[in-house]
Amino acid sequence: MRAAVKLVIEEVIPVATAITISGLVKDFGPRSRALDALNLQVRTGEVHGFLGPNGAGKTTTIRVLLGMLRADAGRVSVLGGDPWRDAVALHRRLAYVPGEVNLWPNLTGGEAIDLLGDLRGGLDADRREALLERFQLDPTKKIRAYSKGNRQKVALVAAFSSDVELYLLDEPTSGLDPLMESVFQDVVQELRAAGRSILLSSHILSEVEALCDRVTIIRAGRAAESGTFDELRHLTRTSVVVDTAVPPTSVARWRGVHDARVHDSHAEFSVDPGELNNVLEHLVGLQVRSMITSPPTLEELFKRHYGEDTVPARGSGAEVVTSR
Amino acid sequence: MNGFAGTGRLVRLALWRDRLVIPAWVLGMGAFLVATTAMFQEQYARHPALLEPDTRIVVENPGMRVLGLVTGPHVGGYTLHRDALVLAVLAAMMSVLAVVRHTRQAEELGREEMLRAGAVGRYSSLMAAVIVALAANLVLAALLGLGMVVAGQPVAGSVIAGASIASVGIAFTGVAAVTAQLSSTARGATGLSSAALGLAFLLAALGNMLGTVDSAALRVTSAWPAWLSPIGWGQQMRPFADNLWWPLGLSLPATTVLFGMSVVLAGRRDVGRGLLPERRGAPHATPALSSPIGLVRRQQRAVLLGWAIGLLGFGLVFGALSAQIEGLEGEATEWYAAFGGDAGLLGAYWASMMQIAGMAVAVYVVTLLLRLHHDEAQGMLESVLGTAVSRLRWLGAYAVNALVGATLLILVFATAMGVTGGQALGGTVSLLRDLFGAALVQLPAIGTLGAAVVVLITALPRWSVGLSWALTVFTIFAGPMFGPSLDLPTWLLDLSPFTHVPNAPAEAVGVGPILGLGLTCALLAVAGMSLLRRRNLTLPA
Numbered sequence A: 001m002r003a004a005v006k007l008v009i010e011e012v013i014p015v016a017t018a019i020t021i022s023g024l025v026k027d028f029g030p031r032s033r034a035l036d037a038l039n040l041q042v043r044t045g046e047v048h049g050f051l052g053p054n055g056a057g058k059t060t061t062i063r064v065l066l067g068m069l070r071a072d073a074g075r076v077s078v079l080g081g082d083p084w085r086d087a088v089a090l091h092r093r094l095a096y097v098p099g100e101v102n103l104w105p106n107l108t109g110g111e112a113i114d115l116l117g118d119l120r121g122g123l124d125a126d127r128r129e130a131l132l133e134r135f136q137l138d139p140t141k142k143i144r145a146y147s148k149g150n151r152q153k154v155a156l157v158a159a160f161s162s163d164v165e166l167y168l169l170d171e172p173t174s175g176l177d178p179l180m181e182s183v184f185q186d187v188v189q190e191l192r193a194a195g196r197s198i199l200l201s202s203h204i205l206s207e208v209e210a211l212c213d214r215v216t217i218i219r220a221g222r223a224a225e226s227g228t229f230d231e232l233r234h235l236t237r238t239s240v241v242v243d244t245a246v247p248p249t250s251v252a253r254w255r256g257v258h259d260a261r262v263h264d265s266h267a268e269f270s271v272d273p274g275e276l277n278n279v280l281e282h283l284v285g286l287q288v289r290s291m292i293t294s295p296p297t298l299e300e301l302f303k304r305h306y307g308e309d310t311v312p313a314r315g316s317g318a319e320v321v322t323s324r
Numbered sequence B: 001m002n003g004f005a006g007t008g009r010l011v012r013l014a015l016w017r018d019r020l021v022i023p024a025w026v027l028g029m030g031a032f033l034v035a036t037t038a039m040f041q042e043q044y045a046r047h048p049a050l051l052e053p054d055t056r057i058v059v060e061n062p063g064m065r066v067l068g069l070v071t072g073p074h075v076g077g078y079t080l081h082r083d084a085l086v087l088a089v090l091a092a093m094m095s096v097l098a099v100v101r102h103t104r105q106a107e108e109l110g111r112e113e114m115l116r117a118g119a120v121g122r123y124s125s126l127m128a129a130v131i132v133a134l135a136a137n138l139v140l141a142a143l144l145g146l147g148m149v150v151a152g153q154p155v156a157g158s159v160i161a162g163a164s165i166a167s168v169g170i171a172f173t174g175v176a177a178v179t180a181q182l183s184s185t186a187r188g189a190t191g192l193s194s195a196a197l198g199l200a201f202l203l204a205a206l207g208n209m210l211g212t213v214d215s216a217a218l219r220v221t222s223a224w225p226a227w228l229s230p231i232g233w234g235q236q237m238r239p240f241a242d243n244l245w246w247p248l249g250l251s252l253p254a255t256t257v258l259f260g261m262s263v264v265l266a267g268r269r270d271v272g273r274g275l276l277p278e279r280r281g282a283p284h285a286t287p288a289l290s291s292p293i294g295l296v297r298r299q300q301r302a303v304l305l306g307w308a309i310g311l312l313g314f315g316l317v318f319g320a321l322s323a324q325i326e327g328l329e330g331e332a333t334e335w336y337a338a339f340g341g342d343a344g345l346l347g348a349y350w351a352s353m354m355q356i357a358g359m360a361v362a363v364y365v366v367t368l369l370l371r372l373h374h375d376e377a378q379g380m381l382e383s384v385l386g387t388a389v390s391r392l393r394w395l396g397a398y399a400v401n402a403l404v405g406a407t408l409l410i411l412v413f414a415t416a417m418g419v420t421g422g423q424a425l426g427g428t429v430s431l432l433r434d435l436f437g438a439a440l441v442q443l444p445a446i447g448t449l450g451a452a453v454v455v456l457i458t459a460l461p462r463w464s465v466g467l468s469w470a471l472t473v474f475t476i477f478a479g480p481m482f483g484p485s486l487d488l489p490t491w492l493l494d495l496s497p498f499t500h501v502p503n504a505p506a507e508a509v510g511v512g513p514i515l516g517l518g519l520t521c522a523l524l525a526v527a528g529m530s531l532l533r534r535r536n537l538t539l540p541a
């Protein structure tokens, strides 16, 4: 059976993918499944956002992509190779920033950058100097003496100093100040312009929106959604605020309406994608005086995909998702 | 007393965290003492006439006096001559590791910061760590005493015996409290304490070797160096003979002073930092660093230097004592004769010293290889394997460093012993040649233990540290220094690689054992490699 499935998948996959994952399963024990038939595709030359709530399986996925964990089932291909079997050869062509940067406390930042670059097969000295400059990192300090953000910069400079085809970044900007965040974004844009592929796991929505061509949202080890932002928006409820001449008392009963709150002639609610037209037909009968519809905000988008059952309408004082 | 706020709660936390570790140490030591005491008790109950001559052997022989202090013919005392040093070292290490775990390690991992953000005083963690270590030693004293009573020894001597061993643990609780302030890493703090322990052993050993023997050859009076060492103080309690309490009047005040020092030091430094200033370093890696082998060497170089200095010291001392061995007569000769066949006393002495050094170097190799697990569990390995370094290359870097380090250390010891031995007896060149040969034949056994540790690390990563140390202790006890006198069955002795080390330079080196050990080492290494290639890494979640 497996062989047949595999054949079909191979026909479907376009040649130009940097990462292809299909049906990936990873168990950490009899009853703890971290990845449950995950599918993910990163096209060559794109910046791909990898999002999901804490514990969803992002780090686990990236470690499988690096051959540090072995897939229990499914097919994984990185730059056309098998990450478990061809780990070393593939790692010459990619760079990795781990989610938790643990380096050798007694080396200096400069030594660690050189070391990791050399172990990858060499780094570009000019690029290294330029990155140190841009990230304002002092390479003569011992790792243990760096602040959290500066330790993170060591890992970033070490990864970006190598000119490779693929960058795997697991929450690469945690701890960076806003200035450094924008330096990071500039560097990523430059890499994309140069045709490099990047998988970016992040909880910072503005960063993801600014950088990513496409995103995959993972939840409980499965890909919940994948596509461009526009595609994702189409899948999500629209918020409506409306004033009508006839009090809209029946709003809550209309098909596709959620979280309706009615006050005299004023109503706020959200509408499922595909039901907007139906709702408009109802509204016409109530004689609309004013109406605002807005696409979901990023926060709403993610909150919905991160697993909340109800998506409150806009302006209802919903918290912004900032889970880290 | 705000500086000590929250100590009670921290004591409970530390006790909970140590609920398995400390009982394992204490019970392990207790079981070992009970078993060996019962064994000697039974042996001398059957042949009471042997007790005096056996005691004379260990009294008259300076090499045997290294292990402990003998005071008259008593079964309990004879047992302690075999066990006390090992137990004292274990009690000291238990205390050092406990203190460092709850002080410097907590700081290094950032836990201390979380605690201090609460209503917790500047000295509370230090105080809690010391309280827990002291409590562990009190329990240890009681258990060891009880164990000897159960094994048929007089009550007064048993109680003193337990106290004398625990007193070493108590003194090193104080030592660790200080070193945890000096070094900014847990590894460094443990290393400094271990160096102090090595010095304490050297002083006690030297004091006893240079001590005087009474006319009946049943009692040793130590020379002055023994009085500078906590291990020596414990021995001067002379359990089962004099049963003295007053040497505690040396170790307990010393501990108090050390603790006071540690509090003063702790008050002067910042959380997370040592007392040495943080210096800047090189902005670039040298080519020597930029490889897995170079990285491991860099991480290890201070430790290796410490071991080299230690073995140099021991080698110089033991070499210089060769002259005393040559002048040996009486019953002590028999022990060496058994060890070295009929090849002469000196050869046998050198062979046994070389084997002790071999076991010490094996301990170094185990500490080095356990860093493999440390790298994996702490997450450094993740960064390295994210580059073009394969798992096997990483393992190989450790293997090369272990081999080179072990060779270096054993040759340092051989050189030191050859130089002072040659000074004492003449014939330095030929002695050095003999000792180099004897040094190199230790390596296959060391390698075999190392390869077994690698298998443990690759097969059972989470349990590898405890299992590796258990295995190391077992191979040492089943080895030639302790195994035969512990009456262990032959098949058990044969399981220790050290049992198969040739008695060079006393006897000619046979090819068989060397090949056998080499083959075992290779097989274990291959098993370790293939396991490592197959399994998941156990990275921090």
Ligand SMILES: Nc1ncnc2c1ncn2[C@@H]1O[C@H](COP(=O)(O)OP(=O)(O)OP(=O)(O)O)[C@@H](O)[C@H]1O
Pocket (backbone or CB within 6 Å): A028, A032, A033, A034, A052, A053, A054, A055, A056, A057, A058, A059, A060, A061, A099, A324, B538, B539, B540, B541
């Ligand atoms: N070594 C491990 N042993 C057992 N379970 C693990 C291990 N590593 C990860 N897990 C589990 O696998 C699941 C996925 O974890 P993972 O670290 O991949 O999440 P994540 O998406 O990266 O989360 P975060 O956003 O918090 O970084 C979690 O339930 C986690 O508890």
Ligand SMILES: [Mg+2]
Pocket (backbone or CB within 6 Å): A058, A059, A060, A099, A170
């Ligand atoms: Mg993660």
